[in-house]
Amino acid sequence: MPSSVLIIDDEESVAWALRKACERQGYRVAVSATAEAGLDLAGQHPPDAVFLDIRLPGMDGLTALGKLRHLAPAAAVVVITAHGNLSTAVKAVEGGAFDYLSKPFDLDQALEAVKRAVGRSVGANGGGPNTPALAVQPDDPDAIVGRSAAIQAVFKRIALVAPSDACVLVTGGSGSGKELVARAIHANSPRRGKPFLPVHVAALNPNLVESELFGHAKGAFTGADRARPGLLTLADGGTVFLDELADIPLPVQAKLLRVLERQEVLPVGGTEAHRVNVRVVSATHADLSAAVAAGTFRHDLFFRLNVYPIPVPALGDxxxxxxxxxxxxxxxxxxxxxxxxxxxxxxxxxxxxxxxxxxxxxxxxxxxxxxxxxxxxxxxxxxxxxxxxxxxxxxxxxxxxxxxxxxxxxxTGGAEPADLYQGLLNDVEPVLLAEVLRQLDGNRLAATRWLGLARATLRKLMRKYGLADAAGDGTDES
Missing domain, CATH: 1.10.8.60 (Helicase, Ruva Protein; domain 3)
Structure with a gap:
């Protein structure tokens, strides 16, 4: 018998598109516009997978998620929302959601989610009563704010990885909010009651990075008149956030790998390592793959730190x-x-x-x-x-x-805009062509090389936009 899918969404166009797409894949599909009716359907015929919208008339999706766990415990629930935030993502994962999609989404993305969901037991997903409660609220100064699909994807990745101890590598441009992501991971993890220590590697004295991270024994170097614990030891039980990871010197990288592999710290000048229990979240705006290829960053450390990458979008995106x-x-x-x-x-x-x-x-x-x-x-x-x-x-x-x-x-006033692509070309092409010709003093031959166009194509476009005068005498010669 084909697998069954239940769609609970009050947006008719979304429900219709999901239904048609699932039926084309051979799934049996039922649709409901309210959580209450959807729960009735789930109770009568428990589905293999559920698409569940968060904002519904009457009972909301997150409340319905908890009830679905009892009515259809084997169903894998894919939460969908157009208004998600970090709180929504964390609560969905806590409630046992199998996946989390933000509107608008591609149908291929939804079909991939349901393909993975059917036949899967939600109990294998890590959701349940042992996952932490949301610790960063929207009005918190450390909150990650936004409703876009790009930032909702970040919320989802934070919610999925927070309950684990996996190393996370946060990437993105300067000022994009990488430390906020690290704080959110810590705040929603079982370690949230323990220290969170941000370490800005680029700000450390290059000669003292090793001592700062691992500590030192008395007499380890001039001025070390007493033993001092390092930041990794001070964060025992909690999370260390290593910012600007690419600036860690190569010799220190080898010792950091030992900490990650064996959870042991050896202080500078020390002879005996001691155990630590620390999670490492790191961040960089540099291309670590290029650094690995150049030999300035260890490939084994890169793979160990990049267990779970979270790219943070630029504000422009x-x-x-x-x-x-x-x-x-x-x-x-x-x-x-x-x-x-x-x-x-x-x-x-x-x-x-x-x-x-x-x-x-x-x-x-x-x-x-x-x-x-x-x-x-x-x-x-x-x-x-x-x-x-x-x-x-x-x-x-x-x-x-x-x-x-x-x-x-x-x-357009709500109607579908037509020919956006051609409209943009009509606005941009004449400006591009005219400016290139101006910069090259009207030399069309040079312009074809700069633009990557054939001579005939350039002549055609110049006639189209009335740019003959922009090329001086109109010849192809310099």
């Missing part, structure tokens, strides 16, 4: 989170006074943020000071920061494209 982030920061800087008008929010979304969330936070604090309790206007914000090497230009271009798409979608 989660522009929809700028509004919630701004509200979060303004509650701290100017509670009850500063306002963020719609045009200012649009300005913030269109602006490049090469410094990510940290830059946004600092810019909002600056603007709140200048606004003196009044509405925040674009002129209250500091000038954009620039990044050497042109990174800021690329970020600005990406921000402009995102704003262009949002503008076209908004202007």
């Amino acid at each position: 989660r522009a929809d989170d700028i509004g919630p982030l701004a509200e979060h920061f303004l509650r701290k800087f100017a509670p009850g006074s500063a306002e963020l008008p719609a045009d200012t929010l649009a300005f913030l979304k269109a602006r490049s943020w090469p410094g990510n969330v940290r830059e946004l936070r600092n810019a909002l604090e600056h603007a709140a000071i200048v606004a003196r309790g009044g509405p925040l206007r674009p002129e209250h914000f500091p000038a954009p920061m620039s990044i050497p090497g042109g990174a800021a230009v690329g970020d600005r271009l990406a921000a402009v494209v995102r704003e262009w798409v949002r503008d076209r979608v908004d202007k």
